[in-house]
Structures are given as C-alpha cells and as structure tokens.
Amino acid sequence: MNAPLRETLGTLAALPGVRAAVAATRSDGMPAATIAAVDVDADALAAFATALFERTTLSNEAAGYGETSHLSLDAEHGRVFVTTKGDIALIVLAEPDAAAGLLRVSMQRALRAVA
C-alpha cells in the first residue's frame, strides 16, 4: 500500500464509528488497500459494495437520474458507504450511529486525494 493511500484510508478509519475503510477497483470489486477491524471480511465488503454500486448506477441511469457518485446503505447493525471516481471505489463500513454527513464529506475529500 502506498503512503498517500494508507494515510487517506487511515484518516477515514479513524472517524468515529468506522469499522473498515477499503479502496477497491470499481470494475472488478477487488480490494487494493484496506484498513479494517479484524472481524471484517474486506474482500467480501469490496466485492459486494462495488457490485451494489454498479447495480444502483444502472438503476439510476435507467430511471433517468444521471450519474451516481455516492451510495449509502443503512442496515440494522451497520452502514455502508461507497463513493467512486473512474475505476476507484472507496468503501466505508460503519456502525449504525456513525455520522453519515461527516463520512460523506470525508470520503469525497479522500477520493480527491487518491484519484
């Protein structure tokens, strides 16, 4: 993992409630770099989060809503956030009470730093 990417993921992972920060390739769902809690399957997170993002992108295009840039999914026990630029996807897995606004802004900033 190169230093800027490690620093970027480290910044995201240090935010309150974040359990994993992953940089992955959007097209094939493979993780390029990961900072995660030990019980998080980062490979699965990267695979499913990017697949979900791709499906959402297609749905939004079909509905005429244009390009998708950010995805937020809330579940009973956690939240997943995905933001992309080109073939880079940043994925954050967080606790249910994590601050979505702060995470979204931080992810956009992080993406600008690495893309």
Place this chain on the structure above:
Amino acid sequence: MTKSIAPWLDTPLGEFVRQARVDLAVALEPSGRVLAQHGFTRSLDVMAICSLVAAINASATELGRQANGEPFGPLHHAGKSRQVFMAPVTVASGVVLLLAVFDDRTSLGVVRHFFGAFAGSLRGLSNEETARAPISGDFERDLGRNLAMLFGRA
C-alpha cells in the same frame, strides 16, 4: 440448469452459479474428465473446454512449482465482454477444477467470494461422498460416456 455425473457437486455448483451469477461453469478432474456443467448446450463445447482447462492447469501447476515452489492458485482472464475464472479445489478424493465464465452482470470479486463458499462446501465432504468412478484407462470412452450422461444421451 446444472447437470452432473457426480451428485455431490449438484448443490454446490448450482449455488455457485446462482449466487455468483456466472453464465457458464464446468467442474472437472485435472485429467480433463468432466464432472458437472452448467449453461452449456453442446457437448463439443464442454469437451473442448475441459481439454483446454486441463492443459492450462497442468501448465500453471508446473510453472508454479518451478517459479514459485508450489502450484499457482486461481487464474483470471478478462476479455472485452466476458471473463474466465479458473481455480482448483482439493477435496477428499483428489482435486476438482472449476471454470466459470461471466460477464459484467457480476464481478471478479463476487465470483471469487462465492468460489470460496463452493470450495468450502466441497472440502467438508468425506472421501466416500466424493468418490468417483475410476478411469477405465480408455480416456475417450470415459469422456464420451460422461458427456452423454450430462447431455441426456446415456
């Protein structure tokens, strides 16, 4: 529809195909003998693919031994519209090779994830459960019989 000559592969392969959303899948022995297939409509295609996969596996295994000290693991090739994923699984009775062909309805990450589940379910089977008919010594006859069974001509 998944068809096999090894009933213990029916459920794991069917689940893999459904969950990973691959178009085509073949499970075979390293010798090239087909064990199960999903998505193929012509026996000739399966025969050709099994021969190619067996050859690729033999090359990658030996190349891995020489360059890496042990056989190489999964292999992935991406084409313009379709991709292939090939990987071995060690089961109680030997090695099973899986080849999956997929397009942009899924991704390598998803296919790899569900391959892990497929491999895990096979590793949990006993030697008796994964026992196969022995190769008779006449490879072509074995291959022809297996293909006939898979395509409903036996």
